[in-house]
Amino acid sequence: MIEYLKFAPVASFIFALTIGASLLAFNNEGLYGKWMLHPYSVYRKKMFLR
Numbered sequence: 001m002i003e004y005l006k007f008a009p010v011a012s013f014i015f016a017l018t019i020g021a022s023l024l025a026f027n028n029e030g031l032y033g034k035w036m037l038h039p040y041s042v043y044r045k046k047m048f049l050r
Contacts, residue, residue: 005012025032041047 021035027034038047
């Protein structure tokens with residue numbers, strides 16, 4: 001595990017950030033809905049931040 005952190009620090013940071021954001025969103029229903037991908041909103045309303 002230490003070797004992985006040594007050779008891929010950026011990937012490790014992105015992985016940890018993804019896990020943290022997922023746990024935060026799964027525990028907060030409002031945040032989950034805000035961060036969820038809505039294809040209709042992207043295609044029709046041009047809301048690309050979703």
